Amino acid sequence: MSDNSNSLKFDLVVVGCGISGLSAAVTAQQNGARVAILERSPKEERGGNTRYTESYWRMQSRDSVSADFEEQLIANSGGYPDPEITQETLRAYNEWSPILKALAFTDPELISTIAQEAPLALKWLESFGIKFDFLPNYFINESTTRMAPIGGGLALVETLAKYAETVPSDITFFYNTAAKSLLNSKNGEIIGVSAVNNQNLRLDILGDAVVLASGGFQGNPEMQSQYLGTQAVYTRPVARGGYYNRGEGIRMALDAGGSPAGDYGSFHAQPVDPRSGEQEPIVLTYTYGILVNKLGMRFVDEAPTTVDASYESRTREIMKQPEGLAFAIHDGRLDDIPNWKKSIRSSVPPIMAETLSEIADKINVDTYSLVSTIHAFNNACPEPSNFNPIHVDGLATQGLLPNKSNWSRVIDKPPFRIWPIIAANCFTFGGIKVNTNAQVINMDGDIIPRLYAAGEVVGLYYRNYPGSTSVMRGAVTGRLAALHFTRLQN
Ligand SMILES: Cc1cc2nc3c(=O)[nH]c(=O)nc-3n(C[C@H](O)[C@H](O)[C@H](O)COP(=O)(O)OP(=O)(O)OC[C@H]3O[C@@H](n4cnc5c(N)ncnc54)[C@H](O)[C@@H]3O)c2cc1C
Numbered sequence: 001m002s003d004n005s006n007s008l009k010f011d012l013v014v015v016g017c018g019i020s021g022l023s024a025a026v027t028a029q030q031n032g033a034r035v036a037i038l039e040r041s042p043k044e045e046r047g048g049n050t051r052y053t054e055s056y057w058r059m060q061s062r063d064s065v066s067a068d069f070e071e072q073l074i075a076n077s078g079g080y081p082d083p084e085i086t087q088e089t090l091r092a093y094n095e096w097s098p099i100l101k102a103l104a105f106t107d108p109e110l111i112s113t114i115a116q117e118a119p120l121a122l123k124w125l126e127s128f129g130i131k132f133d134f135l136p137n138y139f140i141n142e143s144t145t146r147m148a149p150i151g152g153g154l155a156l157v158e159t160l161a162k163y164a165e166t167v168p169s170d171i172t173f174f175y176n177t178a179a180k181s182l183l184n185s186k187n188g189e190i191i192g193v194s195a196v197n198n199q200n201l202r203l204d205i206l207g208d209a210v211v212l213a214s215g216g217f218q219g220n221p222e223m224q225s226q227y228l229g230t231q232a233v234y235t236r237p238v239a240r241g242g243y244y245n246r247g248e249g250i251r252m253a254l255d256a257g258g259s260p261a262g263d264y265g266s267f268h269a270q271p272v273d274p275r276s277g278e279q280e281p282i283v284l285t286y287t288y289g290i291l292v293n294k295l296g297m298r299f300v301d302e303a304p305t306t307v308d309a310s311y312e313s314r315t316r317e318i319m320k321q322p323e324g325l326a327f328a329i330h331d332g333r334l335d336d337i338p339n340w341k342k343s344i345r346s347s348v349p350p351i352m353a354e355t356l357s358e359i360a361d362k363i364n365v366d367t368y369s370l371v372s373t374i375h376a377f378n379n380a381c382p383e384p385s386n387f388n389p390i391h392v393d394g395l396a397t398q399g400l401l402p403n404k405s406n407w408s409r410v411i412d413k414p415p416f417r418i419w420p421i422i423a424a425n426c427f428t429f430g431g432i433k434v435n436t437n438a439q440v441i442n443m444d445g446d447i448i449p450r451l452y453a454a455g456e457v458v459g460l461y462y463r464n465y466p467g468s469t470s471v472m473r474g475a476v477t478g479r480l481a482a483l484h485f486t487r488l489q490n
Pocket of ligand 1: 239242
């Protein structure tokens, strides 16, 4: 391991103090490395997105990921990858062509590694006293199985960070310190990071390797506009931690020649009430009502399947609407849905109305347009005898564009409840290609020595995010990076 005489020289430099950075740092320390963790936020806010998540893991037990885990990731592993190229995945990895190794798709090796490693990561976290269980969540109906740590992501961050603080000679935290660029030796080898502290002073931190674990770019308006488009101005991070993730880790890896992976034009979208300052003020009851835009028009099938499997793509449609805004309109029948309040986390009460034209007035939408939309919807609704809020019930409208596929019942019974909804950005999908050791892969399919990526920096998702897989991605890739690094060192 390294010479300890220089206090700013470590074995491993970890950028970011969320689940991925802490998993990397603590695993490396447990395997004999001296580690620096750089964290942009002050200590009280350490942990980025992880601090604010309930941290569901797509697991069916402590020993196994959910039954649909690999199927869902493979189904969302790219646009239309060329089968001529992807068929090479049937060969051993070292026989893959450079094109395939650098290809922007989720390779099956990485998916199965995450599936295998997730139970080990979960048990490793339990070794610090954290307990996982099947905890209740905010979905009224859902399509998969999930476990979560008691205390959520906050417990993950604080437990691992407090452990790290008990070994101060091995793990050093640099708070209020944002990594800006990688440092290279004369021959181009990565030898650390250059950072800036809150006095805008430069600090160089050297190490034998760097783990980029600094999250996505949901906190960076310039990158959002560039990659997600101009409508991104109407989105915001779903919780406070996301503001710290400004994309430097991804940029550093791209600048070093890393291959882009993950869907740069997309992000994990959540429907939230823009009036509420709560963390994650979701509104997930719209599957029982309708969504209209500022023109008073429906624009999407509100309920193609269970809400957990469809809210993300519906929310991205909301972002595309004028001013990135929609309204969820419900009538008094909302009270038929058992426990519907668990699906609303806005701290602001709904807008209330007694008539359709009062709804239009209160949300400042053209009355003729809104009333016509609701009448057309009502006329297309089937007999509601099979209504079943808990399972997809096939109660679909007919003859509308777009139709609604489930839970379609007329909207005519006051009181009407209306929530405004925008798309919140939970995390961005665009990131960096890694192999199963979390080593960054360059554009030629080769490893960039001494450079690892973990968590949101890893490009894994395309199209739809298979929910409850991002914290496990962070824990697994952080640990993979540290285990590989310490194996090489020892
Ligand atoms: C409200 C909410 C609910 C969620 N629910 C779930 C869920 O149930 N299940 C699930 O799997 N996922 C969920 N997610 C997503 C998940 O929490 C994150 O994707 C995951 O925790 C990211 O971990 P990470 O370590 O990659 O990034 P983060 O936890 O965001 O950590 C990144 C860290 O890097 C720091 N940083 C950023 N830039 C720099 C820099 N240049 N230099 C130094 N430090 C820097 C940040 O301050 C931050 O501490 C949720 C997210 C939120 C916000």
